[in-house]
Amino acid sequence: MRHATEILDSKKHQxxxxxxxxxxxxxxxxxxxxVVMSELQNLVHDYPIFIAKNPNTGQFQLRALLGLKGxxxxxxxxxxxxxxxxxxxxxxxxxxxxxxxxxxMETGAIAIDPGSALISENEGEPLFQADGSASARLxxxxxxxxxxxxxxxxxxxxxxxxxxLGLIEPVSINLTLKNLPNAAIDGLYGINEDKLSALPSxxxxxxxxxxxxxxxxxxxxxxxxIEKLARWYEEQESDL
Amino acid sequence: MGHTIAVxxxxxxxxxxxxxxxxxxxxxxxRVAQGDLRIVLCESPNIPTVGVGEGTWPxxxxxxxxxxxxxxxxxxxxxxxxxxxxxFSGWRHNNSSEHxxxxxxxxxxxxxxxxxxxxxxxxxxxxxxxxLFGAQQSVCEAQLAxxxxxxxxxxxxxxxxxxxxxxxxxxxxxxxxxxVLGVEHIVADVQEVLQDECGAITALRLPDNQELKGxxxxxxxxFKSLLLGDALRVPFRSEAHYLFNDTALTTHVNxxxxxxxxxxxxxxxxxxxxxxxxxxxxxxxxxxxxxxxxYADVEQVATTLANHLGTDEAGLDFxxxxxxxxxxxxxxxxxxxxxxxxxxxxxxxxxxxxVMIELSAMALAEGLPRHTSQLPIIAxxxxxxxxxxxxxVIDFLKLHYALSERDDxxxxxxxxxxxxxPESLQELLTLWRYQAPRSSDFPMAREVFQSLSYQYxxxxxxxKPDLGREPTPDLIERAQHAxxxxxxxxxxLIHQLPGNRELIxxxxxxxxxxx
Numbered sequence: 001m002r003h004a005t006e007i008l009d010s011k012k013h014q015x016x017x018x019x020x021x022x023x024x025x026x027x028x029x030x031x032x033x034x035v036v037m038s039e040l041q042n043l044v045h046d047y048p049i050f051i052a053k054n055p056n057t058g059q060f061q062l063r064a065l066l067g068l069k070g071x072x073x074x075x076x077x078x079x080x081x082x083x084x085x086x087x088x089x090x091x092x093x094x095x096x097x098x099x100x101x102x103x104x105m106e107t108g109a110i111a112i113d114p115g116s117a118l119i120s121e122n123e124g125e126p127l128f129q130a131d132g133s134a135s136a137r138l139x140x141x142x143x144x145x146x147x148x149x150x151x152x153x154x155x156x157x158x159x160x161x162x163x164x165l166g167l168i169e170p171v172s173i174n175l176t177l178k179n180l181p182n183a184a185i186d187g188l189y190g191i192n193e194d195k196l197s198a199l200p201s202x203x204x205x206x207x208x209x210x211x212x213x214x215x216x217x218x219x220x221x222x223x224x225x226i227e228k229l230a231r232w233y234e235e236q237e238s239d240l
Numbered sequence: 241m242g243h244t245i246a247v248x249x250x251x252x253x254x255x256x257x258x259x260x261x262x263x264x265x266x267x268x269x270x271r272v273a274q275g276d277l278r279i280v281l282c283e284s285p286n287i288p289t290v291g292v293g294e295g296t297w298p299x300x301x302x303x304x305x306x307x308x309x310x311x312x313x314x315x316x317x318x319x320x321x322x323x324x325x326x327x328f329s330g331w332r333h334n335n336s337s338e339h340x341x342x343x344x345x346x347x348x349x350x351x352x353x354x355x356x357x358x359x360x361x362x363x364x365x366x367x368x369x370x371x372l373f374g375a376q377q378s379v380c381e382a383q384l385a386x387x388x389x390x391x392x393x394x395x396x397x398x399x400x401x402x403x404x405x406x407x408x409x410x411x412x413x414x415x416x417x418x419x420v421l422g423v424e425h426i427v428a429d430v431q432e433v434l435q436d437e438c439g440a441i442t443a444l445r446l447p448d449n450q451e452l453k454g455x456x457x458x459x460x461x462x463f464k465s466l467l468l469g470d471a472l473r474v475p476f477r478s479e480a481h482y483l484f485n486d487t488a489l490t491t492h493v494n495x496x497x498x499x500x501x502x503x504x505x506x507x508x509x510x511x512x513x514x515x516x517x518x519x520x521x522x523x524x525x526x527x528x529x530x531x532x533x534x535y536a537d538v539e540q541v542a543t544t545l546a547n548h549l550g551t552d553e554a555g556l557d558f559x560x561x562x563x564x565x566x567x568x569x570x571x572x573x574x575x576x577x578x579x580x581x582x583x584x585x586x587x588x589x590x591x592x593x594x595v596m597i598e599l600s601a602m603a604l605a606e607g608l609p610r611h612t613s614q615l616p617i618i619a620x621x622x623x624x625x626x627x628x629x630x631x632x633v634i635d636f637l638k639l640h641y642a643l644s645e646r647d648d649x650x651x652x653x654x655x656x657x658x659x660x661x662p663e664s665l666q667e668l669l670t671l672w673r674y675q676a677p678r679s680s681d682f683p684m685a686r687e688v689f690q691s692l693s694y695q696y697x698x699x700x701x702x703x704k705p706d707l708g709r710e711p712t713p714d715l716i717e718r719a720q721h722a723x724x725x726x727x728x729x730x731x732x733l734i735h736q737l738p739g740n741r742e743l744i745x746x747x748x749x750x751x752x753x754x755x
Contacts, residue, residue, distance in 0.1 A: 056746075057389060057750045059753075189755070
């Protein structure tokens with residue numbers, strides 16, 4: 001069930017606590033999450049990273065795949081998260097950023113779903129200190145959203161440069177798994193390796209200098225994790 | 241004898257002229273780049289262009305793609321919106337509010353052979369045909385766009401064309417043709433058309449005794465038909481005995497609010513004098529009343545249009561456009577081909593003007609003769625193909641009038657008289673008394689109107705075939721499966737697609753991706 005979100009308020013939510021690491025919660029059930037460029041270096045060790053379009057703007061975004069099927073997060077098993085590092089998007093949950101003007105970060109405010117099962121009056125970490133100032137936990141949340149918003153712009157520009165070089169192409173992930181509908185892995189884009197290797201040397205040097213080439217190689221290397229997801233998917237199917 | 245065709249001169253700088261120039265230059269890009277072929281467009285500094293309708297067919301998407309114009313650029317520059325078909329109100333009975341039907345652009349898979357329409361006729365659902373087997377009518381009624389912001393340029397969830405500002409389109413085409421496609425542009429009045437002893441055009445005399453020589457000439461001079469009609473004296477053939485309309489009163493109206501939803505179809509509302517179009521652009525609606533000057537005068541029609549708009553006619557700024565419905569006897573003669581109004585024009589009921597330009601420009605570009613000795617053969621083929629297409633356009637437009645049961649004016653009653661029906665249409669209607677339209681009723685590979693379009697109009701206007709049998713179990717199963725599938729698709733699309741204005745705003749802000 002969906003509840004209305006509330007803007008976080010030091011008076012109204014003064015006693016609010018947040019429960020950590022309860023990965024079975026509904027807010028973590030996603031088959032993909034947004035990723036920003038600065039996360040690539042860490043995330044490629046655990047997650048396959050692709051490109052997808054922002055459903056609201058059509059702009060390219062970086063996306064980490066967490067599952068192969070609508071809404072199922074294969075990284076969560078028996079209440080544990082099966083990776084060492086976490087996407088910022090996951091760490092930001094169950095909070096959300098409310099931005100009335102989508103291109104103006106100054107107007108952004110942190111919001112919470114008052115119906116979330118991760119909210120408590122007595123369990124977990126408090127959000128506010130006795131004097132109403134932000135707790136260490138809330139400060140971390142602020143930093144995460146700040147990194148996400150700033151990274152979004154940087155990532156969009158990075159992907160736009162790749163697109164202009166003709167390096168982005170629609171990809172279809174062909175896995176032969178039983179009961180797997182294709183819907184979850186539609187609409188993804190990846191790097192065209194032939195185009196990459198055929199880049200004229202000036203463009204290649206430019207890509208190297210501005211760090212794009214490094215990021216591209218990180219993305220390419222991350223596709224090995226698809227096999228892991230496929231294995232997890234089949235294990236999960238046989239458990240059912 | 242003869243010589244190579246190396247210079248093509250297009251006369252006229254309207255949509256027809258620039259689209260033709262664009263098609264030719266894009267199709268023969270390499271030759272133009274190497275200087276082996278020159279495309280020269282000559283337009284008068286003094287002649288205003290006539291906006292031939294503000295609606296396109298889905299063909300415009302492939303036209304833009306061929307010319308290399310981005311969809312985002314096109315939509316922003318030309319104030320374009322998405323058109324998913326036409327909604328006809330009041331065509332069946334006198335009261336315009338009581339009955340309507342759609343002619344959507346979407347294909348209904350498996351309907352070409354008429355079997356699904358037959359199922360509707362056999363199960364008393366004749367008028368439900370368009371919604372049973374297609375999602376587009378429901379999507380239009382919900383004022384939704386045919387695609388999402390995540391769709392690539394020219395891609396969509398449903399088939400679509402555009403509503404657009406044609407004047408802005410002309411400017412965009414002109415810039416693109418010159419800066420990207422290498423079309424040469426001359427602004428000058430043609431003072432004389434010079435011909436050789438065989439009647440072929442050799443050159444155009446321009447002011448200051450300049451001559452513009454060419455090997456092939458394209459007449460895009462609008463209703464005047466300066467080359468094909470005036471110089472080559474190809475007679476005009478009136479079609480007014482079939483299609484009576486010869487006048488349009490047009491105006492622009494504002495939306496009630498800047499964020500009012502934009503309809504994603506052309507409205508065609510019948511009145512006792514003819515019909516009213518209503519086309520939504522982002523910033524205004526283009527509205528016009530098409531009628532026959534032989535049956536109604538301008539004052540009557542202005543009143544009807546003002547009443548329809550719910551305003552005082554004194555507050556409306558009408559523009560009157562007169563036209564002779566008809567076409568030239570031949571469209572290509574010697575080394576001259578007419579494209580656009582110079583070839584012919586009939587009322588804009590199915591927005592056929594722009595699509596005829598696209599088809600002509602494409603045929604010319606693809607079949608461009610390399611040597612003058614090929615001209616008679618190419619001309620013969622071109623004439624056969626396009627005179628056939630003109631006849632089919634006339635049949636299809638007339639169908640809307642022939643099946644109407646309106647009797648509130650002599651205009652509508654005369655439209656139904658057998659003497660006012662083309663023989664080809666009479667034959668089709670005789671066939672369709674006992675069977676649904678099927679693709680084999682139409683022999684050409686590139687028909688202007690497919691069997692499905694006829695099925696939409698016939699079911700919309702209640703012309704139900706008497707099939708005299710029960711549906712076979714096989715047909716029932718196939719149709720019911722298609723209906724269930726369509727229901728599912730319709731629900732998904734209604735849920736997923738954005739409002740027409742919402743998407744257009746996003747395209748203006750973010751653009752569509754090329755992939």
